[in-house]
Amino acid sequence: MSNPALPGRSNLRRALSSNGALLAVIALLILLVLVGAGLNDRFATVSNLTNVFEQSAGLGLVSLGQTLTVLTAGIDLSVGSMMSLISTLASGLIDGDLARAAWVIPALLVLAAAIGGGNGLLIHWLGVHPLIVTLGTGTVMQGVVLLYSLTPTGAMPFELEWIAYDRFLGLPIGATITVLLFVLVALMLRYTTIGRDVYAYGDDPEAARLMGISQRKVLIFVYAMSGFFAGLAGLYLSIRFGIGDPYQGQNYTLASITPVVVGGTMLTGGRGGVIGTLFGVLLVSLLNNLLNFLQVSTHLQLVVQGLIIIAAVSIYIERKRGLA
C-alpha cells in the first residue's frame, strides 16, 4: 500500500503473485495428501476425502464471501454473528414446515445481503476501519439473535437434508454447489465491471477514485456478498444439523480468514482471489482431518493452525517484497 505502484505494472505483478500463491497452495495440498497417505492408510481413501469435502462446505461458503472483503483491504468480522442470526431465525420461523421454508429462506438471504450491504455503506459513510464497523455491527447482531432466542430453537425441514447429506455421482451435493459458487464468483470477479473494480479499489483506492470507480458501490457490493454467503453458510449448517443455533457462527469469524490468507489473498488488498481460498479451505480441512487420524490432540491442532497462518503470511509477504 505504501509504495505507489503504476497501474499498468501492478496488473502484471498481481497476476504473477496470485498465480504463484495459487500454485503453492495446490502443491501443498497434493503434498499433504501424499504425506497423509504414507502416514495412515485410511486417510487418502475416496470415502475419507469425500467426507472431508462434505464437511468443508460451511467454512467454504463463509470464506468465499470473506475473500471479497479482504480483496478490498477490508475484513468482515460480523460473519459469525450473521451465521448465528440467519440460522436461528430460519429454524425458529420455519419450525420444520417445508411450505414456510419456501419464503423464509429467500427472505433471510435477502436480509443477510441487505445487512451486509449496510456494513459496506456504514464503512463508506463513516470512514471508519471495516474491522471496527463490522465488529460493532456483528456485536449488535449477536445481541439481537440472543434476544430472539438464547438456545437453539425450532427445526429445519428434514425434507431439505439431502442438500447436506446426499450424493450426486458420488459427490456431496452441498459441497459441490459450494465449489460451483466459488467458480461463479471467480468468473464474476474476472469478467464483470464490478469485479474488476473490486481489484482496482483494493490495489489502490486513490487511483481507483481517479479512474471514476465508486467506493460506495464497491464496498456495498463486497460486504453484501460477504453477508449473503455468511447467511448461506448459516442456512446450510442449520439444515445439516436440523436446527439453528444462536452461537453457531461463533468460531467461524476468525476461522473464515485462515483459508483466505492461506490461499494467497493479501490483507493489504488487490491481490489473490477466490480460487486460492477454495484450495485454502480444502487444505485447512484436510490438515485437521489428517491430524485427527494421527491422533494429535485438538489442543495441539490449534497450535498448528496458528503456525499455518504465520507461515502463509510470511511466505507471501516475502514474495511481494521480492517482486516489488
Place this chain on the structure above:
Amino acid sequence: MSGATQTGAPAFGGEFFARYGIYLFLALLIAGGGLISPSFVSAGNINNMLVQLAPLGIVVIGQAFVIISRGLDLSVASVMATAAVMTSLYTSDNSSAPLIVASALAVALATGLVNGLLVTKRNVSPFLATLATAIMLQGIRFWLTSGAPSGNIPPLFKQIGAGSLGGVPISLVIFLVIAVVFWVVLHRSAYGRALYIVGGNPIAGRLVGLSSDRVIIVAYMISSTLAATAGLILAGFAGVVDNFVGRGFELDSIVAAVIGGVALSGGRGGIAGAVVGAAILIAIFNLVLLIGAPVQFQIIIKGAVIVLAAAFYVKKSKS
C-alpha cells in the same frame, strides 16, 4: 495527551470536544445513571465497578501502546488466560508465587516479542500476527492443562485479586500505580515520544533515525506484560482458574481505547483517554444490568458504542 496536540489544528469548539468530550461523557453517564437508578452511584456499586475497571484498565493501557504504534493486539485475552493458568500449575501455597510470576512474565515477554518480530521483521499485519499467537497460546494452554486446569491458587494471589487495603481494593491500587508509571513512560519519556513518531508517521521516524522496529516490538511486549498482570489479578479475584480467564478482553480493550480517542491509524491518543474509555464501557455494562434490561442489551449497546465512538473521532479529525 501530548499526542493529540501534534496533529492538525481543528476549530476551537471541535478541539475542546475532541480533547475533553470523553470526560464530559463519563460525567454525564454517571450523573444520568444516578438519576435513572440511585443504586448506580451507591458506594457499594462504585466499588464494584472500580474492581471491574482494574483488569480492563491495565489491559487497555498496554493496548493503547500497541495501537499508538499503528498496531493491534488480539492476543491479550489469550495471554491473560495463560498467565492465569500458571497460578494453578505449581504448589498451592505462597512459596510458588515467584515461580508463577516468573512463568507468567516469560509467557508474556515471549508472546510480545513474537508479535513484535512478526509485525516488524516479517511485515505481517498486526491483526493476523496477534491472532495467530493467540490461537497458538490457546493450544499450548489447553495442552498444558489437558483441557481443564485443576489445582489451587496460592492465597497471595487471592489477596491481591480480591483483598483490600484500608477499604481500597488492592487490584485498584495496582492499576493506579501502573497507570501512573505508564503515563510517564508514554507522555514524558524519550520512548513515548519515539512511539508517537513511529506510529504517526513511520517515514519521519526513520528520517530522524529512530529504530522503529525496536520501538514497536517494545510496545507489543508492554501490552502482553500488562495483560499477564491483569490475568493474574483476575485469577486471584475469581479464586479459581479456567482456560478462558479474560475472554472478550481483546475486543473490549480495543473498544475502550477507541472510545478513549486512541486512533487505530496510529500516533494519537493517550493513557488518560484509554482508561476513561474503559470506565465508560464498564459503567454502561453495569447500568444496563441495574435498570433491569435483559443482558442481551449489554451486547447490543456495546456494538453500537463501538461504531459510534469510532465515527465520532473520525469525523472530528476530518473537520
